[in-house]
Amino acid sequence: MTSILEFILRLAVWLLLAPALPGIINKVKAWVAGRQGPPMGQLYYDLARLWKKSVVMSTLASPAFIIGPAVAWIAVLVAAMFLPLGPVGGAPGFHGDVLLFIYLLAVARFCTTWAAMETGSAFEGMGSAREVSYAVLSEAALMTAVLSLGVQSGSVTLNEMLATSAGAGAVLLAAGLFTVLLAENSRVPFDDPNTHLELTMIHEAMVLDHSGPPLAVILHGASMKLMLFAVLLAEAVLPLGNMQPLMATFALIGAVLAVTIGVGLVESLLARFAFRRAPLLLTTAFLFCVFALLIAWKGGAA
Amino acid sequence: MSRSSPFALLGNATSISWIEVPEWPAAELVRRTGAELDRGARLCAWFGVPDGDGTRLVAVIAFDADNTLAVARSTPTNGAYPSLTVTHPQAHLFEREVWEQHALTPVGHPWLKPVRKTAGDAPANGDFFRVDGGEIHEVAVGPVHAGIIEPGHFRFQCAGEEVLHLEIALGYQHRGIEHALTGGPHRVTANQMEAVSGDATIGHATAHAAVMEALAGTEAPLRAQWLRAIALELERLANHTGDLGALANDVAFLPTASACGKIRGDFLNLTALLCGNRFGRTLVRPGGCRHDLEPARLARLSEQLNVALRDVERACAWLWDAASVRARFENTGTVFTQQASDLGMVGPVARACGLVRDVRYDHPSGWYRLAQTPVAVWPDGDVFARARVRWLEVQRSGEFLQQQLAAAVDGGIREELPASAPDMLAVALVEGWRGEICHVALTDASGRFRRYKIVDPSFHNWIGLTLALRGQAISDFPVCNKSFSLSYCGFDL
Numbered sequence: 001m002t003s004i005l006e007f008i009l010r011l012a013v014w015l016l017l018a019p020a021l022p023g024i025i026n027k028v029k030a031w032v033a034g035r036q037g038p039p040m041g042q043l044y045y046d047l048a049r050l051w052k053k054s055v056v057m058s059t060l061a062s063p064a065f066i067i068g069p070a071v072a073w074i075a076v077l078v079a080a081m082f083l084p085l086g087p088v089g090g091a092p093g094f095h096g097d098v099l100l101f102i103y104l105l106a107v108a109r110f111c112t113t114w115a116a117m118e119t120g121s122a123f124e125g126m127g128s129a130r131e132v133s134y135a136v137l138s139e140a141a142l143m144t145a146v147l148s149l150g151v152q153s154g155s156v157t158l159n160e161m162l163a164t165s166a167g168a169g170a171v172l173l174a175a176g177l178f179t180v181l182l183a184e185n186s187r188v189p190f191d192d193p194n195t196h197l198e199l200t201m202i203h204e205a206m207v208l209d210h211s212g213p214p215l216a217v218i219l220h221g222a223s224m225k226l227m228l229f230a231v232l233l234a235e236a237v238l239p240l241g242n243m244q245p246l247m248a249t250f251a252l253i254g255a256v257l258a259v260t261i262g263v264g265l266v267e268s269l270l271a272r273f274a275f276r277r278a279p280l281l282l283t284t285a286f287l288f289c290v291f292a293l294l295i296a297w298k299g300g301a302a
Numbered sequence: 303m304s305r306s307s308p309f310a311l312l313g314n315a316t317s318i319s320w321i322e323v324p325e326w327p328a329a330e331l332v333r334r335t336g337a338e339l340d341r342g343a344r345l346c347a348w349f350g351v352p353d354g355d356g357t358r359l360v361a362v363i364a365f366d367a368d369n370t371l372a373v374a375r376s377t378p379t380n381g382a383y384p385s386l387t388v389t390h391p392q393a394h395l396f397e398r399e400v401w402e403q404h405a406l407t408p409v410g411h412p413w414l415k416p417v418r419k420t421a422g423d424a425p426a427n428g429d430f431f432r433v434d435g436g437e438i439h440e441v442a443v444g445p446v447h448a449g450i451i452e453p454g455h456f457r458f459q460c461a462g463e464e465v466l467h468l469e470i471a472l473g474y475q476h477r478g479i480e481h482a483l484t485g486g487p488h489r490v491t492a493n494q495m496e497a498v499s500g501d502a503t504i505g506h507a508t509a510h511a512a513v514m515e516a517l518a519g520t521e522a523p524l525r526a527q528w529l530r531a532i533a534l535e536l537e538r539l540a541n542h543t544g545d546l547g548a549l550a551n552d553v554a555f556l557p558t559a560s561a562c563g564k565i566r567g568d569f570l571n572l573t574a575l576l577c578g579n580r581f582g583r584t585l586v587r588p589g590g591c592r593h594d595l596e597p598a599r600l601a602r603l604s605e606q607l608n609v610a611l612r613d614v615e616r617a618c619a620w621l622w623d624a625a626s627v628r629a630r631f632e633n634t635g636t637v638f639t640q641q642a643s644d645l646g647m648v649g650p651v652a653r654a655c656g657l658v659r660d661v662r663y664d665h666p667s668g669w670y671r672l673a674q675t676p677v678a679v680w681p682d683g684d685v686f687a688r689a690r691v692r693w694l695e696v697q698r699s700g701e702f703l704q705q706q707l708a709a710a711v712d713g714g715i716r717e718e719l720p721a722s723a724p725d726m727l728a729v730a731l732v733e734g735w736r737g738e739i740c741h742v743a744l745t746d747a748s749g750r751f752r753r754y755k756i757v758d759p760s761f762h763n764w765i766g767l768t769l770a771l772r773g774q775a776i777s778d779f780p781v782c783n784k785s786f787s788l789s790y791c792g793f794d795l
Binding site: 032125 | 439440441442443448449462463550552553554555556557559560561624626627629630634775776777778779780
């Protein structure tokens with residue numbers, strides 16, 4: 001009984017809290033720019049509005065145009081459910097669930113890209129090509145980060161891997177994962193979530209032709225993905241397993257907020273990179289994770 | 303140098319009797335115009351004037367170093383003439399326009415297609431240049447864009463992210479302004495001139511007023527000229543500030559983007575303080591200005607100007623200090639000096655390629671004969687250079703305004719304009735914020751307009767944008783486009 005209740009609570013956290021994060025980022029950006037900015041709950045309003053709208057569909061697109069975003073949303077949600085929410089919200093993990101976690105994210109990407117290519121628009125084709133090119137590098141960094149956590153904790157179950165801290169390599173891992181977070185969630189300096197210029201978009205270009213409820217699902221999925229990476233980053237770095245449950249919960253909330261505000265500050269103070277320079281930054285993120293792995297592997301022995 | 307020119311010489315904002323304009327067969331006009339361009343002249347306008355069964359070609363060229371303009375015309379011509387574009391690419395769009403308007407074919411023109419003629423509800427775009435190959439993909443952008451901007455169609459030929467070729471098709475806002483002027487000036491003419499390109503209201507209105515005054519053989523009162531100069535520089539400040547902010551926005555650099563959007567409004571409000579309209583509508587009229595600047599408002603304007611200039615200085619300092627912005631601006635969208643010169647580019651865009659050309663300096667008229675401002679030049683030809691020239695001009699226009707506001711002249715601001723002289727040709731160049739605005743008017747026997755030609759700086763510069771994109775990443779198009787910041791409606795007329 002408690003486990004069902006806990007499951008529903010965890011589901012509610014992911015579904016209901018995720019759309020708040022983009023609101024926080026936008027507030028930070030507005031604050032730095034000296035503007036009032038949109039209300040914190042803007043994304044909730046947008047989702048409600050989009051949900052009531054009808055779907056405009058290209059005559060050329062197959063049902064995958066709708067199915068893609070739906071599957072991607074489910075994949076992200078399931079991946080999120082594998083993440084523990086601190087010690088109080090331990091996930092029902094199993095041995096090796098971390099691999100499923102990574103592949104679920106890949107499935108989500110595949111489905112978004114597939115749906116994007118359905119309309120045959122040049123913009124969406126370009127956006128998809130860019131998304132997948134970046135993914136090659138960011139997935140490598142993510143894999144390495146997870147590997148380093150596995151070595152550090154001696155486990156391949158997310159619950160256990162994230163309970164301990166990342167050890168001496170925590171700073172490196174944090175830097176690497178934060179960069180991956182920016183790239184995976186199409187934030188500055190990799191992408192500009194505010195731009196209306198199709199030619200410069202990555203993620204936005206892929207969803208240009210979506211409308212109504214499918215667009216709402218895509219936007220909600222994107223906010224969940226942002227929260228997923230923020231939680232992953234916080235738990236990878238903080239030794240939540242060694243804290244009092246209440247302390248750990250507050251530490252997690254604080255860390256996720258700090259990451260979100262950090263994203264807002266980066267976006268406020270940094271110009272976006274040119275495309276040809278972005279791989280350099282992602283490679284750097286990968287190297288951070290590699291060194292974190294080396295420290296986890298050899299550092300303890302030394 | 304211009305002394306020995308076979309062309310008829312005249313100064314900026316002056317007129318010449320139509321009969322005194324030298325007349326040669328079309329082929330000879332092309333040859334001689336080419337020879338003058340080779341000697342360093344620049345093509346300001348090239349258009350047709352219907353005459354009997356045929357069309358006379360008229361060439362207006364500028365000798366920048368000699369502060370002189372020159373005109374010549376052809377005998378009435380039909381059918382075809384040898385293209386000037388073959389040897390002098392700066393004539394390419396002018397010849398396409400003449401071909402479209404008067405059915406005179408420039409033989410040998412490499413890319414003869416409509417400029418703004420409509421077919422049905424949309425412009426007749428003609429065929430686009432295509433690159434073949436399995437790896438090549440074509441991207442079509444517009445005419446409806448995502449932002450609140452004007453309509454235009456952009457066709458990219460790309461290999462992956464790299465742009466091999468860009469072709470721009472405009473004409474979506476063709477309103478027939480030049481055509482409407484034939485037989486004018488009409489009651490609405492002054493208002494129409496302000497709407498040629500709404501963000502350059504003062505520039506176009508001043509050029510039109512100068513043409514009218516030249517045709518009437520008079521000049522606006524000195525105080526009106528002073529007011530026009532102040533309004534023109536305020537227009538430059540507002541638009542350059544807005545563009546610097548928009549450039550920052552295009553690379554997602556928020557601090558400058560947010561601040562400049564607000565400061566642009568401050569400068570526009572100064573124009574509103576001057577005449578009641580943020581874009582300077584109804585201020586400039588042939589014969590003078592309609593609104594005076596009394597001492598009390600002058601003091602307020604000075605005070606608010608200083609505040610806005612201080613703000614813009616701070617906002618732009620963030621832009622220049624950010625390494626991430628510099629990385630995006632430098633070596634992006636480079637136009638080489640030779641290209642800019644061959645294509646006859648004008649304005650800040652040309653000055654960013656190291657070309658020293660500024661009507662305020664080369665062909666001063668109005669108040670600029672009495673008060674000058676240095677020409678802002680930057681050598682590199684990339685987005686950074688174009689941003690930098692805008693910033694230099696913001697500073698210099700600011701200084702100019704501060705000095706001139708303190709040097710007001712007394713007197714009236716408007717005089718009744720005598721009737722235009724018959725059979726006269728008048729030329730006026732004004733350095734608008736985008737560059738050289740050229741208005742040419744030819745009167746008939748009764749002093750009405752027989753032909754009125756408007757050349758917006760965008761007409762010279764759009765081709766520069768296509769060259770800037772060669773070999774660039776397609777994702778850099780928006781920032782390149784913004785760095786040119788050209789007018790669609792000024793081109794479409």
